[in-house]
Amino acid sequence: MIIVLKPSATEREIGHIVAKIKEAGLKSHISKGEERTIIGVVGDERALQSQPLLAFPGVEGVLPILAPYKLVSREFKKENTVLDVQGIQIGGKRLVMMAGPCSVEKQDLLSSIAQEVKEAGAVILRGGAFKPRTSPYAFQGLGEEGLEYLTEAKKKTGLLIITEIMDPRDMPMMMKHADIIQIGARNMQNFRLLAEVGSYNKPVMLKRGLSATIKEFLLSAEYIMAAGNSQVILCERGIRTFETATRNTLDLSAVPVIRELSHLPIIIDPSHAVGKTHLVAPMAKAAVAAGADGLIIEVHSNPEEAYCDGEQAMLPKDFKTLMAQLRRIAAAVDREL
Amino acid sequence: MIIVLKPSATEREIGHIVAKIKEAGLKSHISKGEERTIIGVVGDERALQSQPLLAFPGVEGVLPILAPYKLVSREFKKENTVLDVQGIQIGGKRLVMMAGPCSVEKQDLLSSIAQEVKEAGAVILRGGAFKPRTSPYAFQGLGEEGLEYLTEAKKKTGLLIITEIMDPRDMPMMMKHADIIQIGARNMQNFRLLAEVGSYNKPVMLKRGLSATIKEFLLSAEYIMAAGNSQVILCERGIRTFETATRNTLDLSAVPVIRELSHLPIIIDPSHAVGKTHLVAPMAKAAVAAGADGLIIEVHSNPEEAYCDGEQAMLPKDFKTLMAQLRRIAAAVDREL
Amino acid sequence: MIIVLKPSATEREIGHIVAKIKEAGLKSHISKGEERTIIGVVGDERALQSQPLLAFPGVEGVLPILAPYKLVSREFKKENTVLDVQGIQIGGKRLVMMAGPCSVEKQDLLSSIAQEVKEAGAVILRGGAFKPRTSPYAFQGLGEEGLEYLTEAKKKTGLLIITEIMDPRDMPMMMKHADIIQIGARNMQNFRLLAEVGSYNKPVMLKRGLSATIKEFLLSAEYIMAAGNSQVILCERGIRTFETATRNTLDLSAVPVIRELSHLPIIIDPSHAVGKTHLVAPMAKAAVAAGADGLIIEVHSNPEEAYCDGEQAMLPKDFKTLMAQLRRIAAAVDREL
Amino acid sequence: MIIVLKPSATEREIGHIVAKIKEAGLKSHISKGEERTIIGVVGDERALQSQPLLAFPGVEGVLPILAPYKLVSREFKKENTVLDVQGIQIGGKRLVMMAGPCSVEKQDLLSSIAQEVKEAGAVILRGGAFKPRTSPYAFQGLGEEGLEYLTEAKKKTGLLIITEIMDPRDMPMMMKHADIIQIGARNMQNFRLLAEVGSYNKPVMLKRGLSATIKEFLLSAEYIMAAGNSQVILCERGIRTFETATRNTLDLSAVPVIRELSHLPIIIDPSHAVGKTHLVAPMAKAAVAAGADGLIIEVHSNPEEAYCDGEQAMLPKDFKTLMAQLRRIAAAVDREL
Structure with a gap:
């Protein structure tokens, strides 16, 4: 200093x-x-x-001369962290594809989407049972019932489950149903929630806050690791800027910046970043080329009827096409998919 | 639409x-x-x-043509809301001054600061027992002990207490010790926390998030009101921009904008907005001139030893000088202080 | 409306x-x-x-219902504009690579860099003779002498020249020496300059302003086209956000957004966006995957001695390596390089 | 360093x-x-x-340890600079009020607005003859004819004239007609224009760019001073942020920040900052309380028919009312108006 x-x-x-x-x-x-x-x-x-x-x-x-975080830093741990989540490697040579609807809605629908994204190459099913919504009048998620639908879809497809936690009191339910717990952008600095998930032995994907610097993002990851849980995955999902053509501005430079500062895996969420279906594919491709360790993409078989964020969901068939394109780009940067 | x-x-x-x-x-x-x-x-x-x-x-x-919020809107309720918190009017002609240290540290220190801000004209004592800190290694607050110190300071001075909640599980403690519950900027979209405080009968001061639009800010207030609690106070405390000369950028235009859109009282926090002691007074004065219903200001008798945010705390004597200046400006805009 | x-x-x-x-x-x-x-x-x-x-x-x-621009819009012209600049196609299947030093410094150095970037696959040489510098005490460019160096380098290598104009009074010099005139980010809304270059028959590359929305960016392009010059190339070079880990935040989603709204070619400048050499390559790769029509990259054979922006310049050998990687990604998205 | x-x-x-x-x-x-x-x-x-x-x-x-600017710095010159523009002090105890229409439109209208703002207490008449407009299809100003109208209004009222320059080639006209030359926000980093106005002996009001940091703002002022012209006035007019409820976000904390870093006078433009007439008055009042040296306000006797920015212009009668309020606030902060 x-x-x-x-x-x-x-x-x-x-x-x-x-x-x-x-x-x-x-x-x-x-x-x-x-x-x-x-x-x-x-x-x-x-x-x-x-x-x-x-x-x-x-x-x-x-x-200050030194970074304020320690456990998450590349200086603390030189080599990349590769998490093994029930046999799925996150942070390794093979990219990880997470896909599914924004929110869990109906059992049949969820299972059918799960089946389709699996066939296209996804290995993790996303789907929110608890939904942070800007308006109190918007659909808030099915709650525990939604978690049970996810578990059912997992049984049918073998996909692992990633789902969002919004309240520390829900941790027992999450331990039962989730394979990876997601902390959303709006809760990136919900420090009590970070400490709570940090006290369990369960992989956590932490999303960058809308206006969080990368330094703050890493400090939030440090909260989880400092509480004892070192299974942390970072996720860039767009930051808030003055531009309104997209829902947020995807900060892909976060990938090489974080790669330099931290050993943790980095996932990109192009769906929330752009907010419009037809912009998702180009950003997904760019993310792979930039060196991300995986993607999380919203897929819905009937976006018109989606309870949440239908305007950014891809159809399963378009997701399948995208996967084929991503495989080519992954190969061009010496990764696998 | x-x-x-x-x-x-x-x-x-x-x-x-x-x-x-x-x-x-x-x-x-x-x-x-x-x-x-x-x-x-x-x-x-x-x-x-x-x-x-x-x-x-x-x-x-x-x-969209209509605002997405309803209960908080000026259209729903034409006249200004004036809250009566144990005899203190918030939103009326008389401005409300909240002051005190960033965090509760020691009983004696707190009571002595409380006494000094009271003498200068403050009517509400601020002080955090639970502190949201960017780093897990920074002081996190005294917890319940801090709440007890606040209650003790209240007994001695008669000042009402405003203090921050970070976790829905702490609500019972808050009901016991706080006169006004504060929800901090980082929790403005912690929707489960909003719903929780909304289910109690206790005044809530909601701070605007670092990158929240005024529309989103009002929607978060709507969460509290929709859950049944109509005693909501809004607080602008600076937004995140590209400028680094100040900690945040105080958006004073939020005062007339919110005045037009909503009936709720609006408090300004110049301390967190600017982040440097010597910039607090000019912004406090500007806030009164812009039409705010009150201010919340950090005061500490020994900023060097403050556990938190000492670089933006005023000395009690400077706070007293500021109060005298603010009274003149309040009079110039036909308000009282 | x-x-x-x-x-x-x-x-x-x-x-x-x-x-x-x-x-x-x-x-x-x-x-x-x-x-x-x-x-x-x-x-x-x-x-x-x-x-x-x-x-x-x-x-x-x-x-408003309609876009405020017309000539630049996709609605006005359905098919992509492909400019032919002395045999080089910009906006076609083959990506265009522009490279060279930030500023023109010495004749020999420039020619040698030009030779190296040409061998690596660049077709256009960049180099500023007039440099917009934040500080009046920083190197402001060699002026006309610099333009002559560029012309000399062109003679030796056959590369076309792109160079920046800062003042409408310099247009005659530019007509003599430049193949493509660049308008920098800080002059994106220098409307008199836009009108001036619009009144000549010479390709113009317009860079997006630091805080320009895509709508404003397209309106500035419309200024040039409305003045009679339809040879316009757009260039995204990073926008200003709260993040300080990179010089600017590269908004790659501008590529698909502009592709939808406009028929004009889009170039990405990763060097100015990130501001640090080691971050340039990942963003260059991402840009190609996102669908850009080309890149403009700073290359210097001795960045330590560069008069300007040395901290973001690549060495010629690293540029060559990057070109090989970009060719693979270009192929993976069915483009050529 | x-x-x-x-x-x-x-x-x-x-x-x-x-x-x-x-x-x-x-x-x-x-x-x-x-x-x-x-x-x-x-x-x-x-x-x-x-x-x-x-x-x-x-x-x-x-x-870096030292500020990159010198001549504009408080370290270089301890006492406040008070400019004397033909007997009007700018930066002294008495606040300076500049008012008038956004653009010069008709001779009669201009003179009548000038008369009204003079009666209300303004000492400088604003009005643009050259207008930087986002769209090439919007009214671009009357040019030299507009300057002549301003000179005529000056003759009739005795008000000094402030008007904007957009092109270095217009400097001779400006020398003839303007008492203070304004450089607009979009040209804050039009460095050739800065150098040009810096080479004349004429007061210059430099507006902060939409996304300029205060450091960059002061460096642009340094350009003018380094070229020989020390009669520089700074003007904060709102910065670009994510908030859309106002046209820009007025950064009033720039007043005390600049006061600390520089000796130059600071004017606030609330009209462009908020962009809506009914929000101008609260921000004008806040600016005076924050310590600004003056204001520049848009006044038009028929905003509906204004060629430019009618939605943010005040009526002369409302301006008169505002002036009375501002006098009270000025007195409350020991200034005069």
Whole structure:
């Protein structure tokens, strides 16, 4: 950590800061330049992380040197994390395809979509039983009944289940029905929920918040890992910008950026990012080329009747066509699908 | 609701859409222009709100006419809502001043800050016992012990207590200790938490999310009201933009915009918006001039030692000076303080 | 265009609006719903485009139905525009690769970089003689001397030249030296410059502004076409968001969105989007997979000594490696390179 | 400047960086921490400003310590700059009110609006003869004829004239007709235009770009001052964010932030910020309370017929009412109006 002092900083103020640094068990290294004096902090600056150094008299700025996260960092673990979820590798050479409806609606419909996405090559079935909806008047999900439909679809198809948790009180149900628990974008900084899922031994896919920086995204993943659960998958699903032509702006550069900073697998959700069916395929292709470890895509056999997000769901036949295209791109970047 | 059709839309596609509208209990009104055919939907369009009309063949765009919220709207209730919280009016002619430390730390310190802000003119004491922190390694709050400190400070000073809830499971504690429950920016779309606080009879101050539009903000307030709790206070606390000179960008235009759209009181939090002590006072003054119903300001008698957000806390003496300035501005806009 | 009236709108106010619509040569179509009356405008709404209808008493909102641009639109011209720039097709099946240094620095260096990018497969040489720099103290480009270096490099290699214009007064020089004139992101809404380049017969590549919506981007292209020059190429180069891990956020979804709205070719600039060399290749690959018509990439044989943007320039050998990877992806999406 | 090295940086790489720093006439100060080695640069780091240090092997990050601008900075000039424009002080205790129509339309209309805003207390008449319009089909301004109308209105009322320049070639006309030249938001980084107005002796009001950081805003002002013209006024007019309820988001915190960083006067344009007439007054009041040196407000006696931005223009009578309110707020913050 570098502490930049105001030109007006006095010796007494400097002494006061140095004392605080010492108190935290760290060393100071003072360097007087022509225009500014700076104090370099030697040692693990995380010890000072929550100190309001800007509130100290004489301080102009504080520049952290180290990343504020640890367990999720590439520095902590050099090699890529490859999760094994009941035989499915996530983060390995083979891309992972998750597909299914936005929300679980009817048992038959779900099972039939599951069958179709499986035939196209998906290995994980997505489907929300608890739905975070902007409006209280929109369909909120079937709840536990929806989870049971998912379990039934799993039995029929062998697909693993990924589904969203919205409330820490629902964790027992999730442990029973989900193979991967999803934390949605709106809950990325629901820290009590992060701590809760972190206390169980179950894979978690954490979605990036609408306006979360990558640093904040990794810190939320750190919450889960710090609570004891190291089976974390990251998911970029579009960020909020001024552009309104798409529902969100898919930040594909998050893939190489996160790859550099963290060892965790990265999945892309093109459906929520673009919000319109006909834009999903180009972004899915781009995601594979950018190096993502997998995709999560909304598929519905009758989007018109979908209870949720029908405007971004693909038909099973179009998903199948897309899978064929993705296989070619995966091969072109030395991955498998 | 207006449905704009593609130039290529067929009669069959139009018939299909019209049938769906009829099914929802509404009427269609078709208008063929030179370049586009449009369908006007007559009736309460909320019935179609979760219909993915964009997924229908032939549809180019869907333009809602009505606001998606109802109970929070000015149309639903013409006059301003003035809450009476144990004798303190929120939303009336007199501005409400909430002040105190970011987090509850020590009993003595809290009571002494409470005493000082009371003397300066604050009527509500703020202080977090549960703190949403970006990093899992930062101070997370004292929990129930912190709530007890708040109750003790209330006994000593008579100030009402506002404090943040992060987890629906903490509601019983909150009912015991808080006079106003705060829902923080990061939980603005924690819909299960909104529903939970909505099911109790207790005032709630809902903060706008970092990247929430005003429409989404009002929809989150609607969640609380739809669950039965109409004692809702809105709080603008800065939104996330590209600018990094301030912690967030205070969107003061939210005050007149919300005033037009909703009957609910609006509080401004300049401390979290700017993130630096010396910028708080100008924004507090601007907020009063813009027509806010009150302010919530961080005050700490020793910001250097604050466990949280010390870099944006004012000293009690500076808060007192600010209050004197705010009184003059309040008078200039025909309000009291 | 749909005009939504306030619930309080009077018959007189409605009559006043209808009269204005008639005056513009258009027809009104009034529809009284349960909660709102709306007026549909029949005819080319562009006639009303600059009318401040929101300023009319009784008006609550104005919803345009038609796109405000015409010549650039897919509706105006169904098939993709393929420009032929001295034998190089832009917008066709074969992707176009533009490469070279950020700024033109020395004759020898430029020619040697030109030779290397040509060998790797580039067909157009990029290099700025006039450089828009955030700071007045940064290198501003060699000016006309730089243009001459470019012409010399063209003679040696046969590569076409793309270079940026910043001032309408420089157009004669540009006509002499440039094969494609670039308008940079910061000048996307320098309307006098757009009109100036629009009045010549020379291909123009227009970069999207840092915070320009796609609609505004297309309107700026419309300025050039409306002035008579239909040889327009669009270039997405990253937009400004809250994220700071990358210089800008590359909005790759602009590719399919623009493809739907416009017939013009779309080039991606991954170098300026990400701002860091090691992130360029993944985004270049993603751009090809997303369907871009070509790329413009910064290449420098000694980035450390580059006068400008060295931190995002690739070495020629890395560019060559990238080209090999891009060829595989191009083939996987049925394009050539 | 602080250069943070990668954990893997070699002695050779460090030596290479140190040599480059020495070459720039500066000194290095190496500090080896437990997790990172950092190099402090001693001397005026602006000498290294355009060096792509990130491109050097072994470098992980570069943290500037000094602001990149100089002449505009508070450090360069401690006291506030108060411009004297023909007897009108800008930046002094008395606030400056600029008002008038968006665009100059007709001579009579302009003179009558001028008379009315003068009577209400404005001292400077605004009005555009050259209008930057998003669409090429919108009214582009009367050009020189408009400038003549402004001069005529000045003769009749004694108001000074502020009007926008869009093209460096128009400078001679501007010198003849304008008292203050305005550079609009879209041209904030039209660097050739900045340099041009910087080479004349005429006050310039520079508007902040839609997505310009305050640092970039000040660097654009630095362009003008570095070219020799020190009569610069800054104007905040709203930035682009995700919020669509207002045309832009007025960033009032820019007032105290700029006040700290720079000595230049700051004007607020609430009209363009909010884009809707009824929201202008609250923001104008907030601006005065926040400490702005003046306001620029759109006033039109017949907004319905305005050629441009009629939806945000106030009627003269409403402007007069606002002025009375602003005087009260100005007094409450010890300013005059």
